[in-house]
Amino acid sequence: MRHSRATVSPVVEAWTAYRTASAGEWTADQLMAAKGDTRVSVVIPAHDEENTVGPIVTTIRRYLVERVPLVDELIVVDSHSTDRTAAKAAAAGAEVVGQDEISRNLPRLDGKGGALWAGLAGSTGDVIAFVDADLREFRPHFVTGLLGPLLLDPSVAFVKGFYHRPLIGTESRPDSPGRDSVDPDSPGRDAHRGGRDGDRADIDPDGGGRVTELAARPLLNLFWPELAGFVQPLAGEYAGRRTALERIPFVSDYGVEIAMLIDLLELVGLDALAQVDLGERLHRHQSTDALGRMSAQIMLTAWSRLQRQGRVTATGTPAGVLTQFRRGAATAVPSLDREIVVSDVSVQERPPLIELRDRLSGLGRVSV
Numbered sequence: 001m002r003h004s005r006a007t008v009s010p011v012v013e014a015w016t017a018y019r020t021a022s023a024g025e026w027t028a029d030q031l032m033a034a035k036g037d038t039r040v041s042v043v044i045p046a047h048d049e050e051n052t053v054g055p056i057v058t059t060i061r062r063y064l065v066e067r068v069p070l071v072d073e074l075i076v077v078d079s080h081s082t083d084r085t086a087a088k089a090a091a092a093g094a095e096v097v098g099q100d101e102i103s104r105n106l107p108r109l110d111g112k113g114g115a116l117w118a119g120l121a122g123s124t125g126d127v128i129a130f131v132d133a134d135l136r137e138f139r140p141h142f143v144t145g146l147l148g149p150l151l152l153d154p155s156v157a158f159v160k161g162f163y164h165r166p167l168i169g170t171e172s173r174p175d176s177p178g179r180d181s182v183d184p185d186s187p188g189r190d191a192h193r194g195g196r197d198g199d200r201a202d203i204d205p206d207g208g209g210r211v212t213e214l215a216a217r218p219l220l221n222l223f224w225p226e227l228a229g230f231v232q233p234l235a236g237e238y239a240g241r242r243t244a245l246e247r248i249p250f251v252s253d254y255g256v257e258i259a260m261l262i263d264l265l266e267l268v269g270l271d272a273l274a275q276v277d278l279g280e281r282l283h284r285h286q287s288t289d290a291l292g293r294m295s296a297q298i299m300l301t302a303w304s305r306l307q308r309q310g311r312v313t314a315t316g317t318p319a320g321v322l323t324q325f326r327r328g329a330a331t332a333v334p335s336l337d338r339e340i341v342v343s344d345v346s347v348q349e350r351p352p353l354i355e356l357r358d359r360l361s362g363l364g365r366v367s368v
């Protein structure tokens with residue numbers, strides 16, 4: 001097979017050895033001692049996550065605010081939720097910010113990218129850790145793992161989490177509301193292991209991350225090979241210095257993570273990027289159709305970076321819509337026996353926050 005002749009590039013090999021750590025390498029107390037005057041914010045983007053956002057906030061508050069005061073600010077960005085996400089997050093002790101509260105006089109930035117931007121603009125920390133709101137069995141090391149390299153090494157600007165990603169049959173496993181009692185510094189008994197209980201018979205231990213494997217990883221390897229060492233380039237758990245994050249544009253929706261990696265590579269260079277092993281991550285899986293739309297947004301974002309970097313000559317702009325087919329609908333096209341579903345998968349982009357100071361001044365929460 002052709003791939004057997006290929007070898008890992010020396011750049012990637014050196015970077016992974018030098019810039020990969022494990023969350024178990026430091027405790028919250030050790031980070032507290034290293035923290036000094038650095039302010040730490042945790043930002044959680046949440047769209048309809050009423051089942052999981054509360055336990056995540058509770059865990060962070062209990063272990064990283066009350067027991068060890070490592071986290072100075074805990075913000076949930078309510079991303080146009082239609083359920084009780086905001087109420088649950090507030091009841092658990094988070095400050096809740098509406099996605100559009102801070103950006104009222106700016107053009108829209110939809111979806112997750114808009115929520116992350118609002119979290120960056122609305123927070124005050126020197127270091128900001130982002131954590132998804134749909135995680136199950138959340139533990140404090142998801143935050144301490146990300147903070148370690150930033151608090152211990154001034155040359156690190158951004159840290160991405162990675163983990164094993166089981167693909168779990170969505171029918172057989174009910175939502176777990178999290179645990180009441182956890183070892184705050186432990187990456188968990190599941191770290192580095194696939195299986196666990198008898199109820200996990202339908203689990204593919206590393207089958208998760210389908211968009212990562214089918215879209216993001218090939219794109220990064222083909223066009224930004226320096227980033228090939230990131231085990232989970234789309235991970236929603238990462239942390240960065242405000243000085244870096246405010247200097248990159250933010251892309252809307254699910255384009256935000258791949259854009260962030262590519263843009264940070266350009267801004268700070270590979271040596272200032274790091275990754276940390278967080279063990280295992282369980283989250284809510286989206287449908288294949290939804291992941292198709294996510295992939296399209298990621299491809300459009302990659303395209304925009306290729307164009308900006310002068311690496312493709314555009315003779316037209318990508319379509320920005322995705323046609324999909326759904327069985328069993330009343331409105332099926334007879335010749336297809338399927339309904340045609342067309343979605344807008346275009347992405348928008350906001351310039352770096354640092355360039356928007358003037359337009360944001362007067363809005364109380366913004367620290368820039």
Ligand SMILES: O=c1ccn([C@@H]2O[C@H](COP(=O)(O)OP(=O)(O)O[C@H]3O[C@H](CO)[C@@H](O)[C@H](O)[C@H]3O)[C@@H](O)[C@H]2O)c(=O)[nH]1
Nearest residue numbers: 045046047079111112115132133134234235236254257286
């Ligand atoms: O309009 C939205 C959609 C999602 N989210 C939140 O963003 C997080 C991740 O969204 P999710 O739909 O669970 O994404 P995944 O299917 O898990 O997608 C993976 O890949 C995406 C694209 O890179 C990343 O954004 C995710 O963090 C990563 O987990 C969750 O807290 C959501 O509530 C919002 O805040 N607003």
Ligand SMILES: O=C(O)[C@H](O)COP(=O)(O)O
Nearest residue numbers: 208209210211212234285
């Ligand atoms: O990150 C990804 O690739 C997507 O979120 C899909 O993840 P899943 O395959 O674990 O649902």
